[in-house]
Amino acid sequence: MPTVSMTVNGQAVTGDIEARTLLVEYLRENLRLTGTHVGCDTSQCGACVVHVDGKSVKACTMLAAQAEGSDVLTIEGLADGDDLHPMQEAFRNNHGLQCGFCTPGMVMSAVDLLNHNKNPSEGEIREWLEGNICRCTGYHNIVKSIQEAATKM
């Protein structure tokens, strides 16, 4: 079994994995970081979005081995201790989540958007979220959440 080493949420981790292990499987099953979700099998839904070396990626579409040596950030590592990240706080303030299943991927994707574009228009936000499906909110309050976070980040 190959060994993989990376930094996840600031902690160095090493594990023996099957070569075919996806990053999302490694996070969920080996590290028990179950905040990152799997909602589809075609890289469409975005429930599994994490950051790898500062960029949002779909963890279902990347082998764990490809993250060798990388710095991975998951939803569990986004808050600063008990202080929610401004994006998490904005989602809470604006009812940007309902069942919560798409939420981790949605939040991680939204954080990456604001890292790229400090002040996105509603159209830019909606276009960016094309890779994240939510069935509960109709996106209305997700867009509002991101607009509010943009004023705080």
Next chain:
Amino acid sequence: MTDTGIGASVKRVEDARFLTGRGSYTDDLEQPNQTYAYILRSPHAHAAITKLDVSAAKAAPGVVAVFTGEDMQVGSIPCGWQVNSKDGEPMKEPEHPPLAKGKVRYVGDQIAVVIAESLAEAKAAAEAIEVDYDIQPAVVDMNKALAGGTLVHDDAPNNLCYDWEIGDAAEVDAAFANAHHISKIDIVNNRVVPNAMEPRAAVGAYDKASGEYTLYTTSQNPHVIRLLMGAFVLQIPEHKLRVVAPDVGGGFGSKIYHYAEEAIVTWAAPKVGRPVKWTAERTESFLTDAHGRDHITHAELALDENGKFLGLKVDTIANMGGYLSTFAPCVPTYLYATLLAGVYTTPLIHANVRAVFTNTTPVDAYRGAGRPEAAYLLERLVDRAAREMGIAQDEIRKRNFIPSDAFPYQTPVALQYDSGDYMATLEKAQGMADVAGFPARKAASEAKGKLRGLGYSTYVEACGIAPSAVVGSLGARAGLFESANVRVNPTGSVTVFTGSHSHGQGHETTFAQLVSDTLGLPLDQIEISHGDTNKVAFGMGTYGSRSLAVGGEALMKAMNKVIDKSKKIAAHVLEAAEADIEFKDGKFTVSGTDKEMAFGEVALTAYVPHNFPHETLEPGLEEQAFYDPMNFTYPGGCHIVEVEIDPDTGVTTIEKVSACDDVGRVINPMIVAGQTHGGLAQGIGQAMLEGCVYDDDGQLITGSYMDYTMPRADDLPSFDTDTAVTLCAHNSLGVKGVGETGAIGSPPAVINAIVDALSGLGVTDMTMPATPEKVWQAIQDAKMPMAAE
């Protein structure tokens, strides 16, 4: 109003865990020593299994066990609702084994389960199962199914499940004979896939020491699953079967039903002596989650010379799919045909509904369940009648509205609406939509070569499901009450156990607001517990927008019992008559005095009853209540959609959605708006994007997110939502329900808007989903009328 009570937009309690990745969904759970199940499914829609050899799979690496239908000799998956045909015959109710026995009836039907040390090993071993199929013609089209020939079930001639009617056909015919005008329409209500973002999952476990089974499952109603699976399929007594539905990632109806996989993992757990975990892949969700809608309807509306509705005739064929899902038979009957009066005074209505089996995924309730189909039919037909008679869209509705002073209003199709004001929601929505400014916006669109349309939908629905006596008389095999238990802990905090189940609706917040408002407690002193049959006494769960109207009422009833008991305690301690004790702002006071006890003091006294008169006052402070509603609740409203169409491409852009709904008393406006947004997105999705496509062989062509168009952020606009409330007349909170209104009201408004935009070209019809290709084709056909003929 307090900032945590009824009417406050309290931020959700549950968000903290969901936003930090600490939600606990079924697939997140890990049992010690668990095994992984993979289910081999039929690749054919209709076939006899002539050979099934699992020996190689059993010998494959990591495999713990392989089971087939022959191994799993258990009861049939039951149906929860019996509908009788108009001749009195009960519906056809074919056997539904969890693992197929000799025959498969839709693509995805379960054939065998492989249980292994890892999911990868289970999947690999499944490939070693040898199956020979005698492939038979698939029955896919509903009209062809009714013509007979190939049968999905040998005991259902012509594939007919039932042939049901409501209303008096002869009286309706007489009304049509006197009509000034008759409008006719043929409607297809497209089949859609619920697509909760969390795929279904189930973990079965068995404790040999206690003999107790545990099923963790993605369910909207764990007690219902315990009843259906325990009593009918596996014959496990309820006191030895615990069903837990932890955090559930959306349902929309699809997680109401008892599914084969739940029975398979629970049954297999003692067989392999270890927990068994199964999680659907998204493609399995597409294939096996119960689908929604799928009606074909012809309807006719008779009108007098003033556009007053005289009578309505409806003939509907409804798809049941390959087997009867839990609630399937009641959806196109008691949740559909009973809503065909809509918000109108139509005096005579007749509807005939034939339910048909096909070699497709079972169909059952999906957000709205029957009421969207009724609203879509009516609102399209009313729209057409208005155009044909030259009456404005709002005017024809106003002329036919049930007036606000006519409640309670008995419709000709069984229901009695308790309250509503359809003129109020219409007029408020018109203001929100700036209908007055539409002609100018239309002219501006036309100046740049675009088409613009405005579409109305004025709807009513029946939810808060449901009075047990009524549904029992209509064939429901269960009561539809709800339970609540209020446990006041010794230090004065409160734990509520509710039979309602939240899978996104935010009960942990809304129900806590009811407690905060009633008992005067801060939110951090209130815990709402749900989803575990070992904690909650009983529950019928959450669907049909019933949580507040039924579960919330049960909670109010239990809290009133707590207050009554507390008054006894306070009276004893304060040495006053019980009748003199008042409860207000969290304090029990002897009226007219300054003697008082705080709620927490009463609680502590209840558990430290040092001087209780035990013959008249029990220690403890915990109360249970069951609530069975008096009637359905009837939310209604008006949705107005404005679209712009590019005639060169057929691309339709939703410019504005204005939804004004009467959902009864609003407990949390923020959550109500969120529910409306979600329903609107699903309704607009059905109208413009979503649709199941099966080929003639019964293969689901739209079986993944690559093929099935889910609404994405850039497909939708922001919504303008508001409420205009009349209170429910038969529950104490005055609540009606909001879970489904968006999905019920919006599809006809979208299609009516598109028809409006294209009406100048002579287009009179559009089918869902109104894709750019369809819109473009309609424009081309209209431009070349000769060719179209």
